[in-house]
Amino acid sequence: MRQSDxxxxxxxxxxxxxxxxxxxxxxxxxxxxxxxxxxxxxxxxPLDLGASWFWDGEQRVRAMTDRLGIATxxxxxxxxxxxxxxxxxxxxPGNPIDGPAHRFAHGAASxxxxxxxxxxxxxxxxxxxxxxxxxxxxxxTADGSWQPQHVVIAVPPAVAVMTMRLPHxxxxxxxxxxxxTPVWMGDTIKVVVMYDEPFWRTDGLAGAAISRVGxxxxxxxxxxPDGSPAAIFGFARARQPDGLDETDVRAQLAxxxxxxAGVPQKLQIQDWSRERxxxxxxAAEYVPSAPDHSLFGHAMFQQPQLGGRLHWxxxxxxxxxxxHIEGALEAAERIVRDIDTS
Numbered sequence: 001m002r003q004s005d006x007x008x009x010x011x012x013x014x015x016x017x018x019x020x021x022x023x024x025x026x027x028x029x030x031x032x033x034x035x036x037x038x039x040x041x042x043x044x045x046p047l048d049l050g051a052s053w054f055w056d057g058e059q060r061v062r063a064m065t066d067r068l069g070i071a072t073x074x075x076x077x078x079x080x081x082x083x084x085x086x087x088x089x090x091x092x093p094g095n096p097i098d099g100p101a102h103r104f105a106h107g108a109a110s111x112x113x114x115x116x117x118x119x120x121x122x123x124x125x126x127x128x129x130x131x132x133x134x135x136x137x138x139x140x141t142a143d144g145s146w147q148p149q150h151v152v153i154a155v156p157p158a159v160a161v162m163t164m165r166l167p168h169x170x171x172x173x174x175x176x177x178x179x180x181t182p183v184w185m186g187d188t189i190k191v192v193v194m195y196d197e198p199f200w201r202t203d204g205l206a207g208a209a210i211s212r213v214g215x216x217x218x219x220x221x222x223x224x225p226d227g228s229p230a231a232i233f234g235f236a237r238a239r240q241p242d243g244l245d246e247t248d249v250r251a252q253l254a255x256x257x258x259x260x261a262g263v264p265q266k267l268q269i270q271d272w273s274r275e276r277x278x279x280x281x282x283a284a285e286y287v288p289s290a291p292d293h294s295l296f297g298h299a300m301f302q303q304p305q306l307g308g309r310l311h312w313x314x315x316x317x318x319x320x321x322x323x324h325i326e327g328a329l330e331a332a333e334r335i336v337r338d339i340d341t342s
Contacts, residue, residue: 001146002145003148007032008032009139010040010153012039012042012154016119017115018152019123020115021332022336023118029123031124032129038113039113043270044109044110046229050108050190052108055100060326060333061329064329070104075221077098077208077221078206079204079206080204082205082257084252097206128141132165133310152311156278158182158280170306177300181292182316183316184315186272186273187237188237188273190233191233191234191244191249192222192232193231193249193253193264198227207257208221213252215245216252217235234249238279244271250262296322313335
């Protein structure tokens with residue numbers, strides 16, 4: 001049985017923010033991550049296949065980029081937008097789709113990489129799915145056991161309920177809420193399409209589009225600083241039983257942005273609904289047909305359980321910025337405060 005003051009389950013942005021703060025305060029901490037990598041839904045390969053943006057007013061993200069020296073740049077929004085209707089594609093003067101936002105010069109995963117870099121070697125253990133949190137708050141994986149003072153569940157609540165045995169003393173009402181809380185990105189496919197140059201900008205387009213046809217239902221410019229590398233990304237809902245058809249994506253891009261858009265240098269499909277640690281099973285198993293987003297930031301997630309020693313930290317538990325990186329940091333901030341005052 002290994003000892004740590006705090007065990008954090010999940011090496012996404014929220015879990016690593018908790019771990020880094022705990023380390024700075026002098027506590028020993030272990031982070032257990034089920035995936036073979038850190039970052040969770042922050043995945044940059046090389047461009048962002050998960051979270052991409054933060055917005056004005058999201059001061060926790062800004063403070064973190066400043067403290068860790070992470071370069072950012074403004075999201076490209078200049079130009080006209082495209083509207084993809086069933087009977088035609090038309091150009092919309094100006095860009096009502098995008099608002100001012102900020103991107104990370106080296107991808108959103110630079111946040112989690114930087115946080116992990118602040119931790120002592122051996123703090124973060126990947127490929128370690130937690131199978132059980134016992135009634136006495138022992139944390140067990142297939143390879144080891146830990147007995148901490150505090151346990152932080154830094155994965156989506158529904159993922160925790162469906163992939164771990166949790167303490168019997170947790171209220172049934174809490175477990176019900178956790179199971180029904182939608183997982184952000186859990187039913188989403190993100191497609192990143194790279195080109196040799198951002199030709200749409202030369203055509204006076206913002207790279208933004210809304211489609212009522214699909215398969216992508218919205219698109220945005222994902223190019224790096226100064227347009228390099230050049231890319232567009234789009235979202236699709238994970239409703240196709242055989243996954244997203246790349247040929248359909250290329251045809252849609254060509255229809256909206258012109259023939260050149262249909263022959264990218266590279267096309268990446270990140271189907272988050274097929275990621276076990278984002279969507280444990282089919283969406284129908286844990287997300288109602290009309291997901292109840294009002295459960296985000298539920299009051300039950302705000303209170304430590306089991307004598308103040310078990311904590312919920314993920315973007316879904318944030319009352320104000322759920323789904324954003326800022327929400328993940330809001331949740332982490334609450335956990336750190338609760339542990340510091342315990």
